[in-house]
Amino acid sequence: MGEKDVTEKILESYDDVFADIVNALLFNGEQVIRPEELVDQAPRAAYKADGRVREIERDVAKRWTKSNIRIACIGFENQTEPDADMPLRVYSYDGAEYRTQLLKENRGNPRYPVVTLVLYFGYEKRWDQPLTLYEAANVPDMFKPFVSDMKINLFEIAYLSREQVNRFRSDFRVVADYFVQKRENGDYTPSPEKLDHVQATLQLLSVMTKDHRFEEACNGSAEEGGVQNMCDVLDRVEKRGEEKKAKETAINLYKMGMKPADIAKALNEALSKVQQWLGIATA
Numbered sequence: 001m002g003e004k005d006v007t008e009k010i011l012e013s014y015d016d017v018f019a020d021i022v023n024a025l026l027f028n029g030e031q032v033i034r035p036e037e038l039v040d041q042a043p044r045a046a047y048k049a050d051g052r053v054r055e056i057e058r059d060v061a062k063r064w065t066k067s068n069i070r071i072a073c074i075g076f077e078n079q080t081e082p083d084a085d086m087p088l089r090v091y092s093y094d095g096a097e098y099r100t101q102l103l104k105e106n107r108g109n110p111r112y113p114v115v116t117l118v119l120y121f122g123y124e125k126r127w128d129q130p131l132t133l134y135e136a137a138n139v140p141d142m143f144k145p146f147v148s149d150m151k152i153n154l155f156e157i158a159y160l161s162r163e164q165v166n167r168f169r170s171d172f173r174v175v176a177d178y179f180v181q182k183r184e185n186g187d188y189t190p191s192p193e194k195l196d197h198v199q200a201t202l203q204l205l206s207v208m209t210k211d212h213r214f215e216e217a218c219n220g221s222a223e224e225g226g227v228q229n230m231c232d233v234l235d236r237v238e239k240r241g242e243e244k245k246a247k248e249t250a251i252n253l254y255k256m257g258m259k260p261a262d263i264a265k266a267l268n269e270a271l272s273k274v275q276q277w278l279g280i281a282t283a
Contacts, residue, residue: 073114082127
């Protein structure tokens, strides 16, 4: 399992975030699904091939229930790159879930639909791969009357409109806003909106952007104070960037023969801090 998948799961697995994504993308922001109505669904399903039992695994899946009645199974598949086989993958995930409804232990239970959302996080290019089973499997016209087509529910997060972004109520709005801004401007202006799941949000951004300063900002010392929003994050990132440059300058000056006390004075830093950078024991 890739690092990206694990990180995405951490944030999306929270019930409030999961419900929010579904409500915003499928129901135009109407609060149809509530967090307390969600139950974790085992992401793995088994199937038999070549005489062996094999497993397939969704990224995130939850059951939507009301009054102990299962209404639907909803799953997310996260993509950072377009995938030509995505229709086949989604078809297999959905089919495996329908297959479990035929098991002996589920006999007599009401049947329910399976819905899969494909969340594409790429912002440098749009999705350019097949969206339907017909396209992915190259179904000849002569067979189309006998092969049911299936279209994936693709959502290009970086290409959502501002109105769509504002439909999110959870921390996912910050995530969506980040990718939309990167696509539109190539830069990001932070929001003062408070984050509920700080570490999970920053971990996702860190991995998806390959900029680990986001996650490092969340792992600061207690003396620095906790991160509350993206403004705090970028402030801390900038502060650490400045400190890194000062440390590099101190090391270079020390190699040139400059005394630690003179370096501290030149950089307007405490002598103990400079000695720490230089790996010199303090008295």
